[in-house]
Each structure stands twice: as structure tokens, then as C-alpha cells.
Amino acid sequence: MLQLKDKRKGVEGLSRPFKEMLMEDELEDGAQIVYYGRPALCVPYIMVKSYEIRNLPVQQVFVPLLDEAKAKVIKFVPDVGMQVSEETTDVHPQVVVLMGGLTMPDVHISAEVALNHVSKYKPKIVGACYMSELFDAKWPDVIPFDLLVDGIIDPVYVWRKAD
Numbered sequence: 001m002l003q004l005k006d007k008r009k010g011v012e013g014l015s016r017p018f019k020e021m022l023m024e025d026e027l028e029d030g031a032q033i034v035y036y037g038r039p040a041l042c043v044p045y046i047m048v049k050s051y052e053i054r055n056l057p058v059q060q061v062f063v064p065l066l067d068e069a070k071a072k073v074i075k076f077v078p079d080v081g082m083q084v085s086e087e088t089t090d091v092h093p094q095v096v097v098l099m100g101g102l103t104m105p106d107v108h109i110s111a112e113v114a115l116n117h118v119s120k121y122k123p124k125i126v127g128a129c130y131m132s133e134l135f136d137a138k139w140p141d142v143i144p145f146d147l148l149v150d151g152i153i154d155p156v157y158v159w160r161k162a163d
Contacts, residue, residue, distance in 0.1 A: 100129025
């Protein structure tokens, strides 16, 4: 059962709780963190999270949807930031991050399917979403998240040059 523990703001609020959890867990050097998410849509958000922990001695991996055959290593690129590389890798996560994009109706992945898929690793399970996607899809009712960070982007201000 999840319990609200904190309310933060901005980009740091989205990524710092994740780093804090990993630091508390004292991961082994080389531990693998695997982000499962929707291609394109989730990747920028994963890069923000992965950048926050770029100095930890872990391997970070992006898996499109749940297709581990397409697992790609996330690497730091100087003067750019974190990027999904072409390098593939086997998946053996100590921590998994389930992104909210997995809940979108056209993706066709249920919470039960996602939990069954990642449970074989016995990992810590983190949820990362925006606008309560994981809550709206009722994933916390099924998945025993160790941490869930929900970024609310509301309102969004749009400014344009006046006519």
C-alpha cells in the first residue's frame, strides 16, 4: 500500500526521490536499473531520471515496452547528457522502473502482465508517471511499488507573441 510521503516541485522533485531511494539501498557496483517504457514518449523522462544517478556505479538500461530482446544501454554523453545507445545488453535488474506510458490504451499492457514480467527478477519496483497515469490505470492496486513518483504538469502555460 502506498502512502504519500512528500510533495516536491520541479525537475529535481521528479528525479531526486529516485536517487535517494537508490542511495538508501546501497546498490552493489554494477547493479542494473531497467526502465520499461513506451518508445519515444517515455524516453525523455527516463533521461531526466537517469541523469540524476549518472554518477552511481550502476548500469542503466531502457527496454521498449516489455521487449527485453531490444534492451539498450543508457550512457552519459559529454556535453549532451544521458542517451539511449545502440549497445544491447541482457536484462537482470536489481531495480525496475515502470513508466506511465505503459498504461496507455494503445499499448495493451496490463498491470498484471507488467508485474508478472518483472517479478521473476525480484527487484525493487519504482513507478514513474505524469498526470497520475499509473493511478488512473489502477496499477498501484496490483503492483507493490517501493516508490512511485507522479509529476503533475498542470497548468501548462503557453506564451506567444502578441498580434
